[in-house]
Amino acid sequence: MKALPYLGLALVSLVALMLTGCGKLRLPELPPEPPTPTGPVATPTLAPLLLTPAPTVTPLPISPGVQASPTPTFGLPLPDPTCVATPQWGLGEVWRNEGVRTRLGCPVGDQVGVQGEELYFQNGHMLWRPDAGLIYVLFYRQATEAWGAFVDTFRPTDTDRDPAIVEPTPPAGVQVYAQPTGRFGKVWRENPWLRQKLGWAVVPYDGDGHPLPSISFSGAAQDFERGALLWNGGVCFVLRVDDMSWTMY
Numbered sequence: 133m134k135a136l137p138y139l140g141l142a143l144v145s146l147v148a149l150m151l152t153g154c155g156k157l158r159l160p161e162l163p164p165e166p167p168t169p170t171g172p173v174a175t176p177t178l179a180p181l182l183l184t185p186a187p188t189v190t191p192l193p194i195s196p197g198v199q200a201s202p203t204p205t206f207g208l209p210l211p212d213p214t215c216v217a218t219p220q221w222g223l224g225e226v227w228r229n230e231g232v233r234t235r236l237g238c239p240v241g242d243q244v245g246v247q248g249e250e251l252y253f254q255n256g257h258m259l260w261r262p263d264a265g266l267i268y269v270l271f272y273r274q275a276t277e278a279w280g281a282f283v284d285t286f287r288p289t290d291t292d293r294d295p296a297i298v299e300p301t302p303p304a305g306v307q308v309y310a311q312p313t314g315r316f317g318k319v320w321r322e323n324p325w326l327r328q329k330l331g332w333a334v335v336p337y338d339g340d341g342h343p344l345p346s347i348s349f350s351g352a353a354q355d356f357e358r359g360a361l362l363w364n365g366g367v368c369f370v371l372r373v374d375d376m377s378w379t380m381y
Contacts, residue, residue: 219243223354223361226368226381235372237357248349250364251316254309254331258316259362259369260284260346261353267319268362268371271329276375282323286315294321300332310335313345 215238219227223243227233248260257270267282292313299310309332312320320327336344351363362369368381 215239219354219361221352222363222368223352226361226363226370227356229381232370232381235374236359236361236370239354239356241355243352243354246349246351246353246362249314249316249346250349251312251336251346252334253312254334256330258312258319258330259349259364260315261362263353264355267315268369269319269326269330270369270378274377276377279371279376279378282319284315286318290318293317297321307335307343309333310343316346 217239218224219239220243227236244263246261246263248262250257250259255272257272259268259270260266261268262284265284267284268279269282270279293311297311299307302308311317312333316333320330320333336347338344349364351365353360353362358374359370359372362371369378370381371378
């Protein structure tokens, strides 16, 4: 029984030794947390394969023996123009010609009836359009810069002719050329360059052989974005402003 005190003393010494050893033990340290990013995060780029454009397909050449022939139109009408309104009747038939329509563009006014006058000259033509208050002058043998328009300022009290202008002597007593009178004569006399360019007026005659100052112009007219159409009952004058040329239909 005397050994028990020694056994207790040994246990106490062992416990003290264990506590002393535990003081020297260290737990493993955890890795430090990464710092919170404060700058912009780089955006990953797409893979090079996604940035490569898709290849284009090149059609195989067709041998000469199997060339496709153009599709026939069989006289199909032209597509309707994109204008809000289109010309009608005779003016519409002329305007529907592709060369006329593309040059003149769309109408900018209604078609109106015209009761005017016209007169032929050695080198040109004059037409009076009362609805617009204009006198059109058309020159022959010119591809461009071949027409113009003058404001009609004629009054019945205006001088009808200039006696200082000597008219050509008529052959065989029949007057062929003369200075114009009326509204045409006023424009002709007031513009020397125009008088020289047009030459003398061609004297018209009625069915009984009496000379006339002008010819009646009974027809229609319509204005367009880039020109005008004038119909005198026989032919249609197409006036274009892109190069100041004109034609007849």
